[in-house]
Amino acid sequence: MSTLDAPGTPPPPPRSAAASGVRPLARKRSRPSEQLFKWLVMGLTAITLAMLVWLITSVLVRGAGSLSWAFLTDKPSSNPARAGFNSALRGSVVLMIITLTFAWPIGVAAALYLEKFATQSAAGAERKLRERLDGGARGVRRAWMRGRLWWLRVRPGVVHMVDVNISNLAAVPSIIYGLLGLAIFVGILGISKSLLAGGLTLAVLILPIIIIAAREALRAVPVSIEQGAMALGATRWQAVRSQVFPAALPGILTGTILAMSRAIGETAPLIVVGGIVFGTAVPSLNPLDAGNEALFAMPLQIYFWTDQPQEAFQAIAAAGIIVLLATLLVMNLVAIILRNRYSKRW
Amino acid sequence: MVLALAAAAIISILVTVGIVVVLVEEGAMFFTNVPIGEFFTGTEWFPVEGKYGVLPLLNASILIALIAALVAVPLGLGSAIYLSEYAPERLRRVVKPILEILAGMPTIVLGFFALDAVTPALRGIIPGLPLYNALAAGIVVGLLITPLISSLSEDSMRAVPNAMREGAFGLGATRRVVSLRVVIPAALSGIVASIVLALSRAVGETMAVTLAAGTVPNLSWNPLEGMQTITAYIVQVSKGEATRGSLQYESIFAVGLLLFVVTLAINVIAVRIVRKYRTVYQ
Numbered sequence: 213m214s215t216l217d218a219p220g221t222p223p224p225p226p227r228s229a230a231a232s233g234v235r236p237l238a239r240k241r242s243r244p245s246e247q248l249f250k251w252l253v254m255g256l257t258a259i260t261l262a263m264l265v266w267l268i269t270s271v272l273v274r275g276a277g278s279l280s281w282a283f284l285t286d287k288p289s290s291n292p293a294r295a296g297f298n299s300a301l302r303g304s305v306v307l308m309i310i311t312l313t314f315a316w317p318i319g320v321a322a323a324l325y326l327e328k329f330a331t332q333s334a335a336g337a338e339r340k341l342r343e344r345l346d347g348g349a350r351g352v353r354r355a356w357m358r359g360r361l362w363w364l365r366v367r368p369g370v371v372h373m374v375d376v377n378i379s380n381l382a383a384v385p386s387i388i389y390g391l392l393g394l395a396i397f398v399g400i401l402g403i404s405k406s407l408l409a410g411g412l413t414l415a416v417l418i419l420p421i422i423i424i425a426a427r428e429a430l431r432a433v434p435v436s437i438e439q440g441a442m443a444l445g446a447t448r449w450q451a452v453r454s455q456v457f458p459a460a461l462p463g464i465l466t467g468t469i470l471a472m473s474r475a476i477g478e479t480a481p482l483i484v485v486g487g488i489v490f491g492t493a494v495p496s497l498n499p500l501d502a503g504n505e506a507l508f509a510m511p512l513q514i515y516f517w518t519d520q521p522q523e524a525f526q527a528i529a530a531a532g533i534i535v536l537l538a539t540l541l542v543m544n545l546v547a548i549i550l551r552n553r554y555s556k557r558w
Numbered sequence: 559m560v561l562a563l564a565a566a567a568i569i570s571i572l573v574t575v576g577i578v579v580v581l582v583e584e585g586a587m588f589f590t591n592v593p594i595g596e597f598f599t600g601t602e603w604f605p606v607e608g609k610y611g612v613l614p615l616l617n618a619s620i621l622i623a624l625i626a627a628l629v630a631v632p633l634g635l636g637s638a639i640y641l642s643e644y645a646p647e648r649l650r651r652v653v654k655p656i657l658e659i660l661a662g663m664p665t666i667v668l669g670f671f672a673l674d675a676v677t678p679a680l681r682g683i684i685p686g687l688p689l690y691n692a693l694a695a696g697i698v699v700g701l702l703i704t705p706l707i708s709s710l711s712e713d714s715m716r717a718v719p720n721a722m723r724e725g726a727f728g729l730g731a732t733r734r735v736v737s738l739r740v741v742i743p744a745a746l747s748g749i750v751a752s753i754v755l756a757l758s759r760a761v762g763e764t765m766a767v768t769l770a771a772g773t774v775p776n777l778s779w780n781p782l783e784g785m786q787t788i789t790a791y792i793v794q795v796s797k798g799e800a801t802r803g804s805l806q807y808e809s810i811f812a813v814g815l816l817l818f819v820v821t822l823a824i825n826v827i828a829v830r831i832v833r834k835y836r837t838v839y840q
Binding site: 243246249250252254255256257259260261263264266267270271274317318319321322324325329330363370371374377380383384385386387388389390392395396399416473474477478480483485487488511514515518519526529530533537540544 | 559560562563564566567568569570571573574576577580581583584632633634635636637639640641643644645653656657659660662663664665666667668669670671673674675701704705708732733734737738755758759761762763764765768769789792793796797798799802810811814817818821822825
């Protein structure tokens, strides 16, 4: 070390860190264990991606040969060479229409309520109601006001319950929704095992997903928009209807498409509700006939074919999967485009 | 108008009430015919002969979920560590959505993949493997839940503030040490919760296990054998025409109730874990 240097002269830089007795902060070359760990986590990521590639290529290789225009337009057949996907496609379209018709309005309304109305202060409304009650309201009006007062009191508890409930519902296995549909729609309401029963079941299944997505979209709209509208004299309802809701709509639609892409791939609940019918019928595209049409859907047809022992059915099952995955791809692309095109930075 | 919106919100509670009422009511009908003790301790599930011991079904569901976890935990955690601690930002933005494709894959597709590709490939390694086996089912279910683990774990690892990493780097820690000893412990609640949630998804998974593991109830821990899970049994009965009110019809609600309780319990545990052990950083 530099103890021998004359005082006053600056100490020469140490030749090496080791010679100076100072431990190095970092070595240039990483230790083998470092490299090994990096390669390990990289490798695990690569394996996951490779499995996805394997999955997609194996389906493509198996099914591409059976894919043709005739495959899309032919009806089902017990002869694999002639069997087509048309009934399944039509069934899925009708299912999606029914699912959307029921799940969307209810889901969006629930989201609007939970996000915009449930949490608003009850104090003012309560005072007004009490004044009117004391002012001598009679009969039905009085009962109605008492009901409103009661609702304002229990509202926080109910809202909390709904909150917890929705996140739990989203985690319930889809087959359980099938059991619900079977017992309620088929058993109690007496709807036949049809596209209608299947569509209603899928609507219940995606309801919590739509609510969660719509709430997130509504939350992304800054409160200042709503407050601005209300400062100009709009009621909360007017502010939400004409300002907040239109601003959140692209986000809500994106979430809806993603929920629909979940619904279109669901198999288990449909089997539970409708069973597997082997038929050669071609369901009508009119959703009003759905109550009389046998339950056809893309995933059901794929399951039916996969379950057949003959090798030839595996190829058309793969072709069906390609169509299903292509549909999903298109839906997701639309969702992404919608999000990128209309999403606003506030 | 607002009341109509409130009514829509309350429908979601009605759905839950509906699920519970339906399962309990039909399940109760089942248990008037089959004693609960016999249901939970019986080792044979053979509805045609009136043998309703649920252990083989439950066992198969648990075994396949465990195999899935064995596949998904290393893959999911490895990907999460790589994406959050090593990968450049641009790569991460590409890889993460690709991984999530797996999570959105219809399970029927994974079932087809198990039968058509995974089992034949496994047969190359394990000669004499039957077409229907729990191993292939577990592997594809593992694949299905991997993105669940990687995505949620990565989110909670990225929520660990950079100051903690920089502090550790400043003390001379390497990237591996920072990942394993700083980031993972700090994000542990989120990581464990993601694994627990993935398990619940695996137990409730239906089509992949129905296609890949078969429809023969089999009380065995041997993953090379075929076995029927709770969900596969429900599918098998639903496929045929079980008449409403028959014991078989009621039995799917009884096992459905069991499945519902199991998954609900797992989800409640996950929420508890997050709530109890979460550390909030600014």
